Amino acid sequence: MTLIDPADEHFSIAHQCVLLGLAGSSYYYRPLGESPENLALMERIDKLFTSRPEMGVRRMHQELITSDNPVNIKRVRRLMRLMGLEALGPKPNLSKPQQGHTIYPYLLKGLVIDRPNHVWSTDITYVPMANGFLYLCAIIDWFSRYILSWRLSNTLLADFCVDALEEALRRWGKPQIFNTDQGSQFTSHDFLKPLISNKIAISMDSKGRALDNIFIERFWRTIKYEHLYLRTYSDGHSLYQGLTEYFHFYNYERKHQSLGYQTPAMWFEERIEEKEKVQFLGVIQQA
Numbered sequence: 109m110t111l112i113d114p115a116d117e118h119f120s121i122a123h124q125c126v127l128l129g130l131a132g133s134s135y136y137y138r139p140l141g142e143s144p145e146n147l148a149l150m151e152r153i154d155k156l157f158t159s160r161p162e163m164g165v166r167r168m169h170q171e172l173i174t175s176d177n178p179v180n181i182k183r184v185r186r187l188m189r190l191m192g193l194e195a196l197g198p199k200p201n202l203s204k205p206q207q208g209h210t211i212y213p214y215l216l217k218g219l220v221i222d223r224p225n226h227v228w229s230t231d232i233t234y235v236p237m238a239n240g241f242l243y244l245c246a247i248i249d250w251f252s253r254y255i256l257s258w259r260l261s262n263t264l265l266a267d268f269c270v271d272a273l274e275e276a277l278r279r280w281g282k283p284q285i286f287n288t289d290q291g292s293q294f295t296s297h298d299f300l301k302p303l304i305s306n307k308i309a310i311s312m313d314s315k316g317r318a319l320d321n322i323f324i325e326r327f328w329r330t331i332k333y334e335h336l337y338l339r340t341y342s343d344g345h346s347l348y349q350g351l352t353e354y355f356h357f358y359n360y361e362r363k364h365q366s367l368g369y370q371t372p373a374m375w376f377e378e379r380i381e382e383k384e385k386v387q388f389l390g391v392i393q394q395a
Contacts, residue, residue, distance in 0.1 A: 128348055129259050130268070141240065142190075149179070150187050151236045157193050158332050161325070164195035191234040192243065192264060210295075214320055215285055215311035221251050224376045225280065227311075228256065229287040230269065230294065231324040233332075235260070237341045244351070245269045245293075247276045248324050249283070252375035253364060255327070255355050256280050260348060266293040273302060280380075287311040289321060331358070 112124050119127070142150070149172070156171055157163060163171070165188055169181045188194075221227050227250040235244045245268055246258040256276040261268035286308050288294035294312075303310055313320035335354045341347040359376075363369045 126271075129271075130261065130344075130348075146183075146187060147236070147240065149183075150191060150234075150241065153184070153187060153191065153193070154234055154236055154332075155337065157188075158329055162195055167195075191241075192232060193234070211290065212310040212312040214287075214314055215309060216287055216320070219285075224249055224251050224254070224379050225283045226251055227285045227287060228276065228283040229321050229324050230272065231289065231321060231328070232264070232269070232291070232293065233328045235336060235347065237343065237347060239342065242344060242347065243268075245272050246324065246327065247272050248327060249280075249372075249376055250287075250323050252372045252379070253323060253327070253367065254359055254372035254376035258351070258355060260344065260351070262344075264293065266296040266299050269293045270298050270302075273299065277302060277306065282306045282308055285309045285311050287313070287321060289313045 112121060112128075112130075114121055116124065152172060153168060156168065165181065165185045168188065169179065169184045172179045172184060216227060219227070228247055229250060230245060230247045232243050232245045235242045240262075242260045242262050243264060244258060244260055247256045248254065249256055257272045257279070259268040259272040286303050288311075290312050293299060300310065331354065335350070339350060341350060358372070360371055360373045363371055367375050
């Protein structure tokens with residue numbers, strides 16, 4: 109990775125990874141690269157899947173195959189697994205939950221979400237680049253659509269998801285409920301430990317139900333069509349810089365119709381501040 113300098117005398121590799129929002133494994137792991145043909149095919153798969161997340165391997169194969177381009181179905185299956193895609197939603201390796209993990213119930217059905225930090229959720233998506241790809245994990249507040257934290261990684265190991273979770277808890281307090289799918293990253297001991305220790309109620313999507321985590325799924329579609337598909341990032345460093353700018357724009361400048369044409373920050377940070385002021389005044393009055 110060109111954005112990490114192993115010879116830096118002031119910052120260790122681990123510290124540089126933290127500053128860049130990258131998991132440590134992203135630096136040490138060296139995957140075998142995909143051919144330019146496979147990378148181009150993966151980009152096509154990602155665009156098709158973002159538009160039609162109900163497509164499995166067979167339907168995707170039929171969309172991709174032409175008389176001039178006979179794509180093998182085994183190739184499509186392997187690439188979709190590598191990308192962490194499964195029919196009904198872009199979910200990370202849902203077919204391989206952590207062995208022996210506890211299956212938590214889905215707690216959000218019929219729930220009225222009426223305040224910041226009521227419900228958070230997370231997911232992973234595939235991010236194409238000019239000469240490769242990375243995985244993006246983000247944590248969102250359901251009430252405000254505010255992106256609380258995010259991380260990039262070149263593996264589907266759990267550590268970059270744990271890093272994102274710990275940053276969100278450190279910066280924004282804790283939610284009442286945290287919702288995930290049943291992917292191996294989110295059912296791992298390392299990911300569940302901070303939720304359990306903070307007494308946060310854990311909610312998990314029913315297997316194969318993409319709409320159980322609808323707000324993060326909608327966000328993936330937004331960031332891909334508004335940003336990622338319009339640019340070709342050459343490496344992880346430029347991708348990180350571009351995403352940093354987009355997340356700031358999304359939280360503080362992009363107005364949402366569902367939020368009364370206000371920004372997520374107006375619904376999250378400002379209402380958190382209002383709540384803190386009310387609590388402070390209540391303490392003063394009691395005194």
